[in-house]
Amino acid sequence: MNQIVIAPQWYGAYKKGPEVGALRLAELFEMGGLSEQTLISVPNVGSGEDHCMPFFDAIDKVNSNICDAVFSALSSGNKVITIGGDHAISWGSISGVLKHNPEVGVIYLDAHGDCNISERSASHHIHGMHMAYLMGFGEDKYVGRYTKNLLPVENILYVGARSLDPYEVELIKEQGISRITCDVINSDMIQVLDTISDFMSRFKQIHVSLDIDVLDPSIAPGTGVPEVGGITEEALHEVLDFILTKSDQVKSLDLVEYNPLLDIEERTDRVVQKLVKTISSL
Template identity: 25%
Template sequence: MQLTYVPYHLDQHHPDLAVPLPAGADVTEITVELPAGDVFARLVPLYSAVAGAVAASPETPVVSGDCTVTLAMAAGMLRAGLDPSVVWIDAHGDVQTLETSASGYVGGTALRLLLGYRREAVLDRLGVAPFASDRVLLVDARDLDPPEVEFLASSAVRRVPLSSLPSSLPEGQLLVNVDLDVLAPSALPGARYVAPGGPSVATLVSAVRTILATGRVEGLHIACTWEPGRPDLQSLRGEIIAELLTP
C-alpha cells in the first residue's frame, strides 16, 4: 500500500502528530521549509509539494493533520487531468469565513476556500478554479455555526447524513475528504474539536467502503484532526486508520 503523509496542522509541522500508519505501507512523507508570512503564504509551498505528489499518483491516499490539505489534493488531481466532485465527511461544515468566525480558525474555512472564498489566498496560487457548489456533498456536518447555516441555506452544496451514502453521491470522479472528528467523541479521544453525537468507527468505515466500492474514488484524504502526542492513544488510532485504508 502506498500512502502520502503530511504531518502538519495548517502551517504547523507536527512530527509528533502520532499517526500510526499501517505496517508495511510505502510512505512518502512531505515536509517543507515554510517561509515567513501569514498562514496562507506559508501553506502555499506545502500544498504545492502535496499537489505535485498527488499529480504523480492521484490514487494514493493522503493522510494529514487537517482538512485544508484537500485543497492541495484538488490541485494535484486537476494537474493529473481528473475533474472530481467532492464528498466532504466531517462533524463540522468548514464553510466559515474569517470575517464571521468567532475563533478565526482557518481550518474552519477549508471547504469554503475550495468553493472560492479568498481564492487569491490559496486556489489562485495553486492554479485551481473554485469548485462549483452543486458538485460538493457535505456529509454529517452536525455542528454548524449560525453563519454556516445561513451560507448553506442559500448554497447549492448538498448536506446529507452519513446513512444516505452511497445513494446521494454526486456523479463522476470523486475526491473524498474524511475528517476523523466526524466520529463520536468516545470513539476518537483527543480530537481537537469535539462535536457531540456522531457515528461509531464501524459505521464510518462501512460508509467509506460503500463509496470506495463505486470505483469512482480518484482521491482519498484522511484528516487526523487530533492533538499531537498522546502515545496512549496510538493503538486505537492505528486501528481506525487501518480500517479506513483496508478495502
Template identity: 25%
Template sequence: MEEIRIEADGHLGPIDSSRIPRFAGAATFARLPRLDQVGRAEVKVVGVPFDAGVSYRPGARFGGNHVREASRLLRPYNPALDVSPFELVQVADAGDMAVNPFNINEAIETVQQNALELTADGASLVTLGGDHTIALPLLRAAAERAGEPVALLHFDAHLDTWDTYFGAEYTHGTPFRRAVEEGILDTEALSHVGTRGPLYGKKDLDDDRRFGFGIVTSSDVYYQGVAEIVAKLRERIGNRPLYVSVDIDVLDPAHAPGTGTPEAGGITSRELLEILRGLRGMNLVGGDVVEVAPAYDHAEITGVAASHVAYDLITLMADLRSSRTGARTRTETLPAGERKDA
C-alpha cells in the same frame, strides 16, 4: 533486521507478522514496504506533518506517524469487503512530505506539487494528516489529474466552509470554501457527513447551501441508518471522480478523543467504516484522513480508528483498480448492511 515480507501476485506486501513481531521494526503504514523498496506503486500512502492551520488544539503534525504506529495490527485480508488489497495492487508507504511549518501558503504549494508528483504515474493517493488545511492542495491535485472538478464526500463534525479566521484565508476551517471558489469541486456532488454542534449563526448553513453542499448530520445517520445514507450518497455522486476527506473528529469523542476540535454527539467508528464500505465501486480518485492529534489520544483509540479508515480507503482503491483491469471479479456491490456472505 531482515525484513520477511508477504509476497503475492508479484506484489511486495507487509512484513510477515507470524515471523517478525508486530511491535518490532520501523512503522510504515500497515508494515507495508517503503516506496523506494518497490520503485512503483498503484496506491501510495503519504504523510503531511503540518498543523499550522489549526484554530484550537495543535498536535496533528504528529498524526501521520501516530496512525502508522496504530496500523501495526492491520492484516492483509479485509473480510468486510472480501478483498486482499495488497495482493491486488502494489501498495507502498511514500513517507512524509517536507512542508514549511511557518508559512501556510508555501506549505500548501508544497503539498500540491508533491501530490502531483506522487500521482504522475497514475497512482492513487491516501494522505495522512496533518490538519484539514491540506485538503485544499490535495483537491487541486486530484482535480488536475482527473481533468475536471471532482465530487467531494467530506466526513467531519464541522462544515469547513468558513471564510477567514483572523483575516487568514487558508486554515483548517476554510479549505472547501476556497475549493468551491477555485472551481475544482463539482457543485452538483458535494456532501458533508457527520456534521453537528453549534455554529456561528444560521448564515453558516445558508452559505454552505449556496456552495452546493448537501448535509448529512450525525443525527441523520442515527435516525435514518447507514444503508439509507449510503444509497443517498451514491445517487448524489454517481460515477463522478470522487475525493473522500475524513476529519477524524467526525467520530464522537468516545471513539476519537485525540483530535483538535472535538464535538459531542458524533457517529461511531462502526458507522463511519460501514458508510465507507458502501462506496464500493465508486470512482474514488483520492482520499485523506486528517486531524489526528496524538497528545490527546489515550490508549491510541483515535489512531486505531484512523488506521482502519485509511485501510478501507486503500481497499476500495485496490478493488476499483483490479475491477477495471479485470484482475479479479468483484462480488456484487450491495449497500452497507445488505452484503451477501462471501
C-alpha cells in the same frame, strides 16, 4: 498502486499534535505494507504578521507541494492517500485532484464545514476555511490558489457536519450544498447509502476527505476540535466500506486531524488502526 503523501502540519489547527498524528498514521500504513511514501516538508516558522490568516505562508508552501504530489500520483495512474496533519492539507490535496480532473465528486466526512472565510471566521484557523476557497468564495488571493479549476458546489457531499459557523450555514443554504446529518446516519443507514450512491453515480471519480472528528468524541477523543453528537465507529465503517468497495471511483483520500497528544487511553489510536486497515484496501 497506492501512494502515501504525509503532511505533518499543525498550523491550520493552531494547536500542536496533528503533526505527531501524521507520523503515527504513516507508520501504521507502512506496517500495513504501504511503503511508497512521500514526506512533505513543513517549515518551522512563527505565526508572522497576518493575524487574519496565521501561518498562511507556511501552509501555502505545504499545500503547493501537496498539490504537486497528488497531481503527479494521479497522473501516473496511481491512487493517493494524503495524511494530515490538520485538515488545511486538503486545500492542497483537493487542488491536486481538481488539477488532474475538474469533474470530481468530493465526499467530505467531518463534524465541520471547513468553508468559513478569513473575513468572517472568529478563530481565523485556516483548517476551517479551505473548502470555501476551493469552491471559489472569499478573497481573490486564496481562490484558485493552486489550480484554476474550482470545485463546483454541486460536486460536494458533506457527511456528518454538525458544527457550522454562521457564514457556513448561510453558504451551505444559499448554495444548496448537499449534507447528510448525524441524526440520519445514526438512525437510517439505508437512506444514507442511497444518498451516497445517488451522489457517486454522477461522477467517474470520487475524492474522500475524512476528518476523524466526524466520530463522536467518546469514541475518538484524540482530535483538536471535537464536537458532541457524532457518528458511531460502526456507522463510519459501514459508510467507508460502501464508498470504497462499491466501485473503483475513489482515486484519492485524505485522513486528517488525529491528535495523539489529546488522546485518552489510546482510544483514538485503536480507531485509526482499524481505519488504516480499511483505507489501505483502496
